[in-house]
Amino acid sequence: MAEPYLQMIGITKQFPGVRALSNVSLAAYAGEAHALIGANGAGKSTLMNILGGVIRADAGEIRIGGKPVAIHSPLDATANGIAFVHQEMAMLPTMTVAENMHIASFPTRLGWVDRNTMVERTRPILRRLGCQFSPDTQVQHLSTGDRQMVEIARALLSHPSIIIFDEPTSSLTSREKARLFDVIRGLKAEGVTIIYITHFLDEVFQICERATVLRGGEMVGSGVMQELKPEQIVHMMIGDLGVEVHQKALKANLGEPVLRVTRLNREGVLKDISFILHRGEVLGLWGLLGSGRTEVARAIIGLDPIDSGQIEIHDGKTLRVVRPSEAQRWIGMLTEDRRDEGLLLPMSVKQNMSLANLRGLASRWMLIRDDEETRQASRLVKRLNIIISNLRQPVRTLSGGNQQKVVVGRWLQVSPPIFIMDEPTRGLDVGAKAEIRNIILELAEAGNAILVISSEIDEMIALCQRYLVMNRGQIVKELPGSATRNELMAAAAGVEMADAASI
Amino acid sequence: MNETKSLPMPILLQARNFALRYGFNIVLVAVVLFFTLTAPRFLTAANIIGLLHAAAPLMVIASGLALVVISGKLDISVGSVAFLTTSIGTLLMVRHGFDPIVTLFILLALGALLGALNGFIVVVLRVNPLITTLGTMIGLRGIGLELTKSTNIAIPEEIRRLGNAAIGPIFVDILVALAIMLIIHLIHTRTPFGRQIVAIGNDADTASRLGVRVNRVTFLTFVVSSLLATIGGIMTVIQVGAVSGNIGSGLEFTAVSVVVIGGISLFGGEGSILPGALRGVLILEIIRNGLNHLGADPYAYRFVNGAIIFIAMYADSLRSRLPVIARSFESEEQPAAKPTATG
Numbered sequence: 001m002a003e004p005y006l007q008m009i010g011i012t013k014q015f016p017g018v019r020a021l022s023n024v025s026l027a028a029y030a031g032e033a034h035a036l037i038g039a040n041g042a043g044k045s046t047l048m049n050i051l052g053g054v055i056r057a058d059a060g061e062i063r064i065g066g067k068p069v070a071i072h073s074p075l076d077a078t079a080n081g082i083a084f085v086h087q088e089m090a091m092l093p094t095m096t097v098a099e100n101m102h103i104a105s106f107p108t109r110l111g112w113v114d115r116n117t118m119v120e121r122t123r124p125i126l127r128r129l130g131c132q133f134s135p136d137t138q139v140q141h142l143s144t145g146d147r148q149m150v151e152i153a154r155a156l157l158s159h160p161s162i163i164i165f166d167e168p169t170s171s172l173t174s175r176e177k178a179r180l181f182d183v184i185r186g187l188k189a190e191g192v193t194i195i196y197i198t199h200f201l202d203e204v205f206q207i208c209e210r211a212t213v214l215r216g217g218e219m220v221g222s223g224v225m226q227e228l229k230p231e232q233i234v235h236m237m238i239g240d241l242g243v244e245v246h247q248k249a250l251k252a253n254l255g256e257p258v259l260r261v262t263r264l265n266r267e268g269v270l271k272d273i274s275f276i277l278h279r280g281e282v283l284g285l286w287g288l289l290g291s292g293r294t295e296v297a298r299a300i301i302g303l304d305p306i307d308s309g310q311i312e313i314h315d316g317k318t319l320r321v322v323r324p325s326e327a328q329r330w331i332g333m334l335t336e337d338r339r340d341e342g343l344l345l346p347m348s349v350k351q352n353m354s355l356a357n358l359r360g361l362a363s364r365w366m367l368i369r370d371d372e373e374t375r376q377a378s379r380l381v382k383r384l385n386i387i388i389s390n391l392r393q394p395v396r397t398l399s400g401g402n403q404q405k406v407v408v409g410r411w412l413q414v415s416p417p418i419f420i421m422d423e424p425t426r427g428l429d430v431g432a433k434a435e436i437r438n439i440i441l442e443l444a445e446a447g448n449a450i451l452v453i454s455s456e457i458d459e460m461i462a463l464c465q466r467y468l469v470m471n472r473g474q475i476v477k478e479l480p481g482s483a484t485r486n487e488l489m490a491a492a493a494g495v496e497m498a499d500a501a502s503i
Numbered sequence: 504m505n506e507t508k509s510l511p512m513p514i515l516l517q518a519r520n521f522a523l524r525y526g527f528n529i530v531l532v533a534v535v536l537f538f539t540l541t542a543p544r545f546l547t548a549a550n551i552i553g554l555l556h557a558a559a560p561l562m563v564i565a566s567g568l569a570l571v572v573i574s575g576k577l578d579i580s581v582g583s584v585a586f587l588t589t590s591i592g593t594l595l596m597v598r599h600g601f602d603p604i605v606t607l608f609i610l611l612a613l614g615a616l617l618g619a620l621n622g623f624i625v626v627v628l629r630v631n632p633l634i635t636t637l638g639t640m641i642g643l644r645g646i647g648l649e650l651t652k653s654t655n656i657a658i659p660e661e662i663r664r665l666g667n668a669a670i671g672p673i674f675v676d677i678l679v680a681l682a683i684m685l686i687i688h689l690i691h692t693r694t695p696f697g698r699q700i701v702a703i704g705n706d707a708d709t710a711s712r713l714g715v716r717v718n719r720v721t722f723l724t725f726v727v728s729s730l731l732a733t734i735g736g737i738m739t740v741i742q743v744g745a746v747s748g749n750i751g752s753g754l755e756f757t758a759v760s761v762v763v764i765g766g767i768s769l770f771g772g773e774g775s776i777l778p779g780a781l782r783g784v785l786i787l788e789i790i791r792n793g794l795n796h797l798g799a800d801p802y803a804y805r806f807v808n809g810a811i812i813f814i815a816m817y818a819d820s821l822r823s824r825l826p827v828i829a830r831s832f833e834s835e836e837q838p839a840a841k842p843t844a845t846g
Contacts, residue, residue: 074714090713091709092702092772094704095705099702103699105714106698113698154713
């Protein structure tokens, strides 16, 4: 094997209070994609920011093409042929594709932007990426996948020999993903070195030749993909002291009903939705995308109007009829969209956790008791194992998994009897997913009733005592917690199986 | 996941989009028609030229402000900058016998300096631009009032005569104003500086990540804005023939309304000098002029002006809430883009 094109040797970086990287090395070869894998907070981004010149390493050496290079700024990185495709797309929506690509360094003639040159430079790159849109299209008119292509096109503008892709697929559809992979294969064929950051293992096996796994700022493994197994990588990512996924224990008897929904209807969306949710139960609402799962949740808590139907909630004594807008008092909601629906990002962990419980924290004079607020927050931070440096840290700075835990923590302060969780672990890494799942099981164990919606069949199987299968806005089947993958898949697709469990 | 499907846009939405896009062109045509029909002497060459003459300073000031607004910020000190610089200029000429040409260059330098002050406070001290320029708006006017003792000071006769200078029937200051608008328009659309202003208006963080020197560009927009405010002030004083304490007073808000009526979004990143800002100036000036012709109560203009500003702001807010329809350029797939909705 030839010498690696890119070598990072013994990279160490200390942040105040945290050792972000210690003695990490990475060797990537030209014409290959090298996966950089790790849970959130493992140090992937820090390592790549060092390569990109965004931050400086405390110790270590970077070699490109065998020669040591000094990278002290993003400009140095560009000069050394390194380009970065960021996870959060940096797009200027009202500007054109060509302008978005050239914004930092417009070609000029006598001080005026040279549009012709700009467009001429853009066109071949778009063609190479298989893009159909013109350089003059405004970015706000492009789909997410096309915007991703613009982001890549921008990186290609400087003819890089090393391209870093940071979680490039997190907002792409499977079709767009396939297109991205074609592009990456094309780049590899041209001899470009690719660093591919992700926590989706299937992608790594699809597109990468080698991998380096980080955990807690240390390199825990590295090798050629053919010799690595997915379980091995997961083990490296999570480690021995990592999270063990609890197994659900199927209960023989269901608790008393805490939520009863009767014949919920909404024209064209929901039809005759009826079910009962019991104390201590995790009930899965299962179905394909667009089957109406999310709509059921939204209707129950009054986010969407209903045409008819009745919702009853156990208020401690008896089941009583409530209006959907009232239902929120008893229901804690957790959605995939924690940034938009759950959290106030600039506010601190502590403040976010108190939001649902301001009344409970208020003193006689209606002032928030700071000591009590702190006490509650630190209790929950400990209980949920939220990784933060202090309670005043803005939620914006937390990883996805920790953000989701803050939302859970907020609900735990008021401990509602019912939870509705819509894709609670989407976008989280393997470790964080497992932790959130464990929390869900613990909540059920403690007597809460939980309605879970998830697109991941393994997640449903890991959690649910019972399944309601939805199709086109109706509940078409109920399956017991012992149902198998095949049964669930068949039911969602509307296929009757000979051995389907009887209800 | 977004489980809704994208449907073809309903007619009503299309109509609304059309209205939002071309609304102020329609308004412009409507006010011209209205006053043409109701005020017999409105649509005469003399009146139109007079109208443009009166609007010339505003054209200049609004184009500078437009750049600031397109970058997503605001500069409400323009009126006070116009007042302070012209006060100083008048005093230099009248009390100290400075040559008018020399004075002109001193004033331009002074205007740029005041803009640099705004820019410094915004960029280096990181004070919110609205608050910064609110402060300089109040402070600079105070200095000007102190210097002039808030009295009227006439400018030298030979300069006052420039106010009526004309080439044929057209006043020179109209041509100057249009030329400046054209230059600012070209800077906005055709130079890296202009494009980077748009980028900052889209999202300063993103622009910065892409390598735009956000601080430098922002600083320069404030310099340009104050520079043009100074030129506008000079044009006003030459027309009026004297500085007085109310020169440029309220001008900042007129200029902001012009910019908004011109379709330049206060959210930043969108809008144009030509035709945008020019259209805004024309609409306001036509209404003022037309109401005069109708012999309307002088206070009616303020009311109408207020109503128009409100409508313009509301249209801006509606526009920014509209989902941008994403097109997918792949063969079959449905667009997957989230609408970029802002609250």
